[in-house]
Amino acid sequence: MKKLAFILPIFLLTGFLYAQKKVEVYDEDKLKHADQLFETGKYEEAIPYYEELMTKYGEVHEWLRRTGICYIFKPDEVEKSIEYLEKLLHKKPKKIEDYYYWLGRAYHINYRFDDAINAFNQALDDKNKTNADKKQEIPRWIEYCNNGKELVANKYEDITVRLVMDSINTEWDEYRPVITPDEQMMIITYRGEKSKGGLQNKVPGPFPSGEYLEDVFVAYNKQTYWTEPKSISDKINDFNNNACVSLSQDGKVMYLYSDEDGTGDLFYSHFKNGDWTYMKKFPEPVNTYSWESSASISADGKTMYFVSDRPGGKGGRDIFMSQLQPDSSWSEPVSLPFNTEYDEDCPYIHADGITLYFSSKGYNSMGGYDIFRTTLQPDGTWTAPVNLGYPINTPGDDIYFVVGGSGETGYYSSARKGGKGKHDIYQMNLSPLGYKHGVLKVNITAQANSTDTFKLQIITTENDTVAGRVFDKQTVVYLPLKNSYTFIVACDTLMQQENIDVTQESAYTEKTLTFDFTTPIAEAPQSVSITDTTTVEQQEPETINLSATTVVKAEDEIQTEAQEPIETFTPEPASEGMIFTVQIAAYRLPDNFDYSALSDLGKIDKRTLNDGITRFTIGNFSNLEQAQKLKQQVIERGITDAFITVYVNGERKLLNEVLNNQ
Structure with a gap:
C-alpha cells in the first residue's frame, strides 16, 4: 500500500543552519516556540514568530527556509513561499536538506508548473541533499504538475468560483457546507471565537497558541440573502470536534462526525420538537476501531457512502458503501471500485441517486485533493471518474463539494487568496460542465380549513415507500427519474393522491x-401509518400516523396530538371473499412488539409483506361492524392508532379503497 508522506504534518523537520545568531533570553523562548509550532505542523502560527526574529536579528538561512515552507501552507499568501525560498538560491542550496523539494512545492502551489518540475528534477539529482522519503514522493508531484498544465490549459472560462454572501463567511474558519436539495438551508462547520469551549491551547508556554473546536452552525436562505450562521444546538455542539457531514432530503436527519472517543466516528441526530436530539453513534459495521469521517446518504435514505481507513480498501482513506437492511441495520461496507492507492474523501451522492462526487489525490489530480464525478450504471458498475477541471480544482486541496438538486450550483470550502478568513464557503455555476442530473423535483402545496399541517407518503409502482414526512403547507421533494410515483397526502382524516410518471x-x-x-370530499376517512424513511436507528422506524392532528409552530417545531378518526360511513355486510381485521402494529423488527395485553381478545396474526414490514392483526370478521367493535376494544387497551384493514381473496386492501368500490 503506497501512502505519500506529504499528506502528513512535517514532524521534526531539520535543516542546515548557515549562520548562528546569539539571541536574547526572551527571544530564545520565542524561537523555541516557533520551532515547536513548525515541527507540529502549525505553520501559519509559526510565521509571525520567525518573521519577528528575522526583523530583529537578520535573515538566518534556516529561518528563511522554514518561513518559506510555512507559506506553502498559508493559502491566501502562497506567493510568499517563493519569495523566501528563492532568497536561498545564492546561498549554496545544495547543502540545504530538501531545499529543491520545497522550492518545487512552492512553485507548484503557485501554478508555476514548469519551474516546479525543474526544481523537483534537481531534488532527484544525487548532487543535492534530498531525503529518501522526499525522493519517493517526487514522481507523483511531477505528475501533479503535468496534470495541472493540462487542466489549466483547458480551463472552463464560463465557470466563476465566488464567495457565498458575507453573512456566511467571517474572519474565522467556515467549511464543509451541507445543503438541502432546494438550497434553502445550509449547515456548515465553524471553527472560531464562537466555538463552544473557547480556544484550546495545544502548545504550552508563555506564548499561548492553539485552535478552536469544530462546531456545527446553520444558516437559512432568504432568497436575497443568507441569515447569519448560528450554533445549531447545544445538544450537538459539545467539547469535542463536531461536524455535520450529510443531511437527509427533508432536513430532518443530520449525519455527523465527532472525535469524542479519540478515533473519529459517524453519528446521527433527528430534528424533533423544534430541536436536534443528542447524537447517537452508528454501530458496527459502519463504525470500527479505524477512522470513519465523511458520509453521504442517498435521497431515499437507504444507501450510505462514507470514508474510512479500515482494512479492505486500496490505500489510505477510501470510500465504502453500506445499505440499509429490512431490520434497520446496515450491511457490511464494501470498498468502491474507483478507490485508488492514494486518498479518497468527502463523497456526495446527488439527489438523482446515481451521481457521486468525491475528492481524490489519485487519477489526474493537479495536486492534493481534486473533485471528481462518477455515475452508477444500471448494471451496478461505476463510470471512470472525471476531474471537474479548472477553476473548480486547484493545486491545493479541494474538498467538501456538494451540489444543489437541479445540478446547476455547486458549493465547497476553500482557503485561497481573496477570502474573508482562513477557510471560506464558495459557490459556482456548473452549467458549463454539461452534466444532466436525472432528478424529479416536485413542489407540493396543500391547503385545508382546519390545519396547516399535512402528512405525505410517496410510493413507487412496486409499492416501495421512498419517502414519508410531515410538512407545513409546502414542501419540496427530489426523486430519481425512471419511475412512476404515487403521492398520498393526508389532512386530519382525509386523504388525496396524485400520480407522476417520469419513466420516460x-x-x-x-x-x-x-x-x-377546503372542499368536503365524499369519501370515507382512513387511519394510515406512514413509515418515516429518514429513521436510521437500529430499531423499528418511527411512524407518522395519518389519524393525528399536528400543530406546527415557528422554526418547524412540531407537536402531535393523536385523535380518533371520525367514522362517517355506515357499516355494511362484507362481500364474499372479504375479511375485515384490526391492524394493531407494523414493525421491521417484529420481536420487539409486546402484544400480551391483547391476548384475551383473540388470536394475534403476523404477516410479512414484500416491503419487509411485519403487520400484526387481530380478529377475522365477515362484516365491518364486528371489526369496529374489536377496534374500539383494542384502542381502550392503549393501542390508539389501531385501524381496520381488509383482505379480499387473500390480498390486503385499504378500507377506503374497498368501500369506494362497493
Missing part, C-alpha cells in the same frame, strides 16, 4: 402538485 424522462424535471382539502 432523462433530464432534470420539475412538477407541481396541489392538494385542496
Whole structure:
C-alpha cells in the first residue's frame, strides 16, 4: 500500500543552519516556540514568530527556509513561499536538506508548473541533499504538475468560483457546507471565537497558541440573502470536534462526525420538537476501531457512502458503501471500485441517486485533493471518474463539494487568496460542465380549513415507500427519474393522491402538485401509518400516523396530538371473499412488539409483506361492524392508532379503497 508522506504534518523537520545568531533570553523562548509550532505542523502560527526574529536579528538561512515552507501552507499568501525560498538560491542550496523539494512545492502551489518540475528534477539529482522519503514522493508531484498544465490549459472560462454572501463567511474558519436539495438551508462547520469551549491551547508556554473546536452552525436562505450562521444546538455542539457531514432530503436527519472517543466516528441526530436530539453513534459495521469521517446518504435514505481507513480498501482513506437492511441495520461496507492507492474523501451522492462526487489525490489530480464525478450504471458498475477541471480544482486541496438538486450550483470550502478568513464557503455555476442530473423535483402545496399541517407518503409502482414526512403547507421533494410515483397526502382524516410518471424522462424535471382539502370530499376517512424513511436507528422506524392532528409552530417545531378518526360511513355486510381485521402494529423488527395485553381478545396474526414490514392483526370478521367493535376494544387497551384493514381473496386492501368500490 503506497501512502505519500506529504499528506502528513512535517514532524521534526531539520535543516542546515548557515549562520548562528546569539539571541536574547526572551527571544530564545520565542524561537523555541516557533520551532515547536513548525515541527507540529502549525505553520501559519509559526510565521509571525520567525518573521519577528528575522526583523530583529537578520535573515538566518534556516529561518528563511522554514518561513518559506510555512507559506506553502498559508493559502491566501502562497506567493510568499517563493519569495523566501528563492532568497536561498545564492546561498549554496545544495547543502540545504530538501531545499529543491520545497522550492518545487512552492512553485507548484503557485501554478508555476514548469519551474516546479525543474526544481523537483534537481531534488532527484544525487548532487543535492534530498531525503529518501522526499525522493519517493517526487514522481507523483511531477505528475501533479503535468496534470495541472493540462487542466489549466483547458480551463472552463464560463465557470466563476465566488464567495457565498458575507453573512456566511467571517474572519474565522467556515467549511464543509451541507445543503438541502432546494438550497434553502445550509449547515456548515465553524471553527472560531464562537466555538463552544473557547480556544484550546495545544502548545504550552508563555506564548499561548492553539485552535478552536469544530462546531456545527446553520444558516437559512432568504432568497436575497443568507441569515447569519448560528450554533445549531447545544445538544450537538459539545467539547469535542463536531461536524455535520450529510443531511437527509427533508432536513430532518443530520449525519455527523465527532472525535469524542479519540478515533473519529459517524453519528446521527433527528430534528424533533423544534430541536436536534443528542447524537447517537452508528454501530458496527459502519463504525470500527479505524477512522470513519465523511458520509453521504442517498435521497431515499437507504444507501450510505462514507470514508474510512479500515482494512479492505486500496490505500489510505477510501470510500465504502453500506445499505440499509429490512431490520434497520446496515450491511457490511464494501470498498468502491474507483478507490485508488492514494486518498479518497468527502463523497456526495446527488439527489438523482446515481451521481457521486468525491475528492481524490489519485487519477489526474493537479495536486492534493481534486473533485471528481462518477455515475452508477444500471448494471451496478461505476463510470471512470472525471476531474471537474479548472477553476473548480486547484493545486491545493479541494474538498467538501456538494451540489444543489437541479445540478446547476455547486458549493465547497476553500482557503485561497481573496477570502474573508482562513477557510471560506464558495459557490459556482456548473452549467458549463454539461452534466444532466436525472432528478424529479416536485413542489407540493396543500391547503385545508382546519390545519396547516399535512402528512405525505410517496410510493413507487412496486409499492416501495421512498419517502414519508410531515410538512407545513409546502414542501419540496427530489426523486430519481425512471419511475412512476404515487403521492398520498393526508389532512386530519382525509386523504388525496396524485400520480407522476417520469419513466420516460432523462433530464432534470420539475412538477407541481396541489392538494385542496377546503372542499368536503365524499369519501370515507382512513387511519394510515406512514413509515418515516429518514429513521436510521437500529430499531423499528418511527411512524407518522395519518389519524393525528399536528400543530406546527415557528422554526418547524412540531407537536402531535393523536385523535380518533371520525367514522362517517355506515357499516355494511362484507362481500364474499372479504375479511375485515384490526391492524394493531407494523414493525421491521417484529420481536420487539409486546402484544400480551391483547391476548384475551383473540388470536394475534403476523404477516410479512414484500416491503419487509411485519403487520400484526387481530380478529377475522365477515362484516365491518364486528371489526369496529374489536377496534374500539383494542384502542381502550392503549393501542390508539389501531385501524381496520381488509383482505379480499387473500390480498390486503385499504378500507377506503374497498368501500369506494362497493
